[in-house]
Amino acid sequence: MKISDELIGKDVIDKSGDQVGLVKDVEWDFEANAVKSIILKEAGISAKIGLGNKKIVPYEMIDVIGDKVLIKG
Numbered sequence: 106m107k108i109s110d111e112l113i114g115k116d117v118i119d120k121s122g123d124q125v126g127l128v129k130d131v132e133w134d135f136e137a138n139a140v141k142s143i144i145l146k147e148a149g150i151s152a153k154i155g156l157g158n159k160k161i162v163p164y165e166m167i168d169v170i171g172d173k174v175l176i177k178g
Contacts, residue, residue, distance in 0.1 A: 108140065109133070116173045117145055117162070126160060128174060140164050143174065 109131040117126045126145030134141040145160040162176055169175040 112143060112170070112174070115170075117143070118173050118175050120168075120175075120178060125176070129159065132161070143167070 112128045112131050115128045116124055117128060119125050126147045128143050129146040130144040132141045132144060133139075142161050142163045145162060147160065166176050166178065167174060168177050
């Protein structure tokens, strides 16, 4: 299974426990053969009515990947 398939759709949570979005896509660095960043779709009411914005989180800002993705800051 590809890494992107495992990440897409996971909740992304910040240090304070707030959901900041869902993983929409993964940006891959082919030269380093590693994840470069994850692209989020905002969660909450704005996302439900189609107004959610995309956010890009660099890999260095990811703290833990498990059932959810925890980010620093």
